[in-house]
Amino acid sequence: MPKQKTEKKRSHKVIVYSTPGCPWCHKAKEYLDDHNIKYTDYDVSDDQEKSQEMVDKSGQMGVPVIDIDGKIIVGFDVEKINSLLGIEGED
Amino acid sequence: MYDLVIIGAGIAGMTSAIYAARKRMNFLIISANVGGQFLESGEVLNYPGLIKTTGAEFESIMEKQLKFNSINPRIGSVKKIEKSKNGYNLITDQGEFEAKSVIVATGARAKKLGIPGEEKYKNKGVYYCTICDGPLYKDKAVAVIGGGNSALEAADFMLNIAKKIYVINIMPKPVAHEYLQERIANNPKVELINNASTTGILGNGKMVKGLKYRKIDSKMKEYEIDADAVFIQAGRVPNTDFAKGFLKIDKDNHIEIDCTTQTSKQGIFAAGDCASGHEYQYIIAAGQGCMALLKAARYVANTR
Numbered sequence: 145m146p147k148q149k150t151e152k153k154r155s156h157k158v159i160v161y162s163t164p165g166c167p168w169c170h171k172a173k174e175y176l177d178d179h180n181i182k183y184t185d186y187d188v189s190d191d192q193e194k195s196q197e198m199v200d201k202s203g204q205m206g207v208p209v210i211d212i213d214g215k216i217i218v219g220f221d222v223e224k225i226n227s228l229l230g231i232e233g234e235d
Numbered sequence: 236m237y238d239l240v241i242i243g244a245g246i247a248g249m250t251s252a253i254y255a256a257r258k259r260m261n262f263l264i265i266s267a268n269v270g271g272q273f274l275e276s277g278e279v280l281n282y283p284g285l286i287k288t289t290g291a292e293f294e295s296i297m298e299k300q301l302k303f304n305s306i307n308p309r310i311g312s313v314k315k316i317e318k319s320k321n322g323y324n325l326i327t328d329q330g331e332f333e334a335k336s337v338i339v340a341t342g343a344r345a346k347k348l349g350i351p352g353e354e355k356y357k358n359k360g361v362y363y364c365t366i367c368d369g370p371l372y373k374d375k376a377v378a379v380i381g382g383g384n385s386a387l388e389a390a391d392f393m394l395n396i397a398k399k400i401y402v403i404n405i406m407p408k409p410v411a412h413e414y415l416q417e418r419i420a421n422n423p424k425v426e427l428i429n430n431a432s433t434t435g436i437l438g439n440g441k442m443v444k445g446l447k448y449r450k451i452d453s454k455m456k457e458y459e460i461d462a463d464a465v466f467i468q469a470g471r472v473p474n475t476d477f478a479k480g481f482l483k484i485d486k487d488n489h490i491e492i493d494c495t496t497q498t499s500k501q502g503i504f505a506a507g508d509c510a511s512g513h514e515y516q517y518i519i520a521a522g523q524g525c526m527a528l529l530k531a532a533r534y535v536a537n538t539r
Contacts, residue, residue: 166367167274167291189370205442206358207367218358222310 156229158183159211161198169208172220179231236333237263238535239528240325243340243474244308245271246517247507249297250524251338251531256304258532263332265309265325269301270294271342272508275364277392281412282517290366293517313341313477322502335538336502336531339478339490340524343471343508343515348380352436352443353467360443361436365389365466372464374398378446380433381468382406384515387415389468394422401460402427403448405469431458436465473509485511496527502534 158176160183162169176183186194188207195205202209202216210217212228225231241251244266255262268274276290285293301308311329318324322335345363347353353361362368369377369392377397379389382404390400402409402419407429409416419425430451437445437459445461473488483491483499490498490505492512498505504527507520 163367163370165277165289165291165370167270167276167294168367170291170295171270171274189373195371204358205360205368205371206362207371 154230156181156213157211158213158229160185161188161194161202161207161209161211163187163189163207166207168220172208172210172225175220175222175225179229181229236321236335237261238334239263239336239338239531240265240323240332240334241338241340241528242266242313242325243271243342243507243509244269245273245340245342245507245520246297247271247342247520247524247527248308248338248340249301250521251340251506251528252306252308253300253304254525254528255532256306258528260532260535263309263334264306265311265313265327265329265332267310267312269298269308269310273297275345275366277366277388279517315477316481316503318500323500335535337504338496338524338527338531339475339482339498339503339505339509340507340520340527341474341477341509342520343473345467346470346472348433348467348469350433350435352438352446356436356438356443356465359441360438360464362464362466363468365392365468368464369393369396369466372397375463376401376461377464377466378403378460378462379466379468380446381470382409382411382429383468383470384411384415385471386468387411387419389466390425391415391418393466394418394424398424400425401462403431403433403446404429405432405451406430471508471515475509487513489513492523495530496523497530502531502538504531 188195198209217224238260239262241248241264252264273290273294279288311327313327315326319333323337325332376399378401379386380403390402393400431448433448435447447459449457489511492505492510496504506523506527508515
């Protein structure tokens with residue numbers, strides 16, 4: 145009997161830069177939670193260092209900014225998130 | 236072929252969908268996003284039945300209600316609508332869909348001013364959503380451009396965040412709910428500048444540093460103010476471009492409807508901020524979403 149291959153899901157380093165009460169930030173985090181993606185969330189309204197980090201990475205100040213393995217997404221862009229995390233789109 | 240396609244998943248479209256599901260209609264709801272303008276709203280204090288909520292909380296409840304009714308909005312954009320043999324054909328970036336009836340509930344988007352610096356400094360100090368981006372400007376000076384409900388709500392939201400708020404209003408006075416006008420007028424952080432037309436966004440090449448405006452009086456003099464952020468809340472533009480040339484549209488880009496939400500084409504209904512009526516409230520959009528669905532259901536039944 146051939147050996148069964150077990151596929152290991154690749155883990156990703158995900159950082160979310162957000163502000164409290166920002167609905168798009170909330171949607172982005174909810175989406176990641178729904179897909180069991182672990183992430184670190186920084187509240188950039190309260191953390192000057194992380195706010196500057198976000199600006200350095202994305203070149204702008206709009207939130208949310210999502211860093212997936214060093215690739216930067218500005219806004220809740222489901223297609224880009226899916227593509228970088230290997231999530232299949234829902235019909 | 237569907238009985239019905241609902242275009243848009245803000246409160247109007249979601250209301251139509253809930254009613255459609257409970258009437259067991261064969262329908263599709265397609266939208267560029269789920270939530271619409273909920274996602275740009277802060278406090279909501281005047282929706283009957285909800286003493287106090289936020290746009291995000293309200294939207295979350297509505298999404299749960301969609302799930303409860305087994306409704307799954309399809310994410311996509313409608314590019315064009317045209318007549319088909321048995322109804323209407325919707326051309327979208329997800330393919331083409333045919334339906335006997337259509338409800339257009341595409342809402343509206345923030346109006347851009349088209350002034351120098353607006354595009355250059357977008358997300359670099361120029362924003363259209365205070366809820367999202369306002370908290371970044373703790374103890375800073377900010378400007379809000381506009382004089383209606385959205386502008387005063389934006390200024391109100393920033394009262395506990397910014398150290399100074401300029402409200403640059405092109406009209407002689409604000410046109411907004413009285414409670415908002417009171418809050419703004421009574422707060423020393425706010426400087427309301429009426430009869431002022433914003434003429435440009437100023438910056439250092441990387442970030443916003445202020446704006447300039449022209450006073451609308453006999454002298455028409457230009458002034459500058461220092462601000463780290465500018466929140467543009469100067470009105471809404473209905474999302475109706477895809478329907479131009481097919482449905483009757485008024486001079487402000489709203490789809491013309493009668494009091495039953497019927498548009499200029501039989502079997503097509505429009506609800507919410509994309510439709511004529513010119514009063515932009517959640518309760519109106521929800522009510523019209525319901526009316527549109529009931530009328531669409533009757534129309535479909537009568538064409539069987």
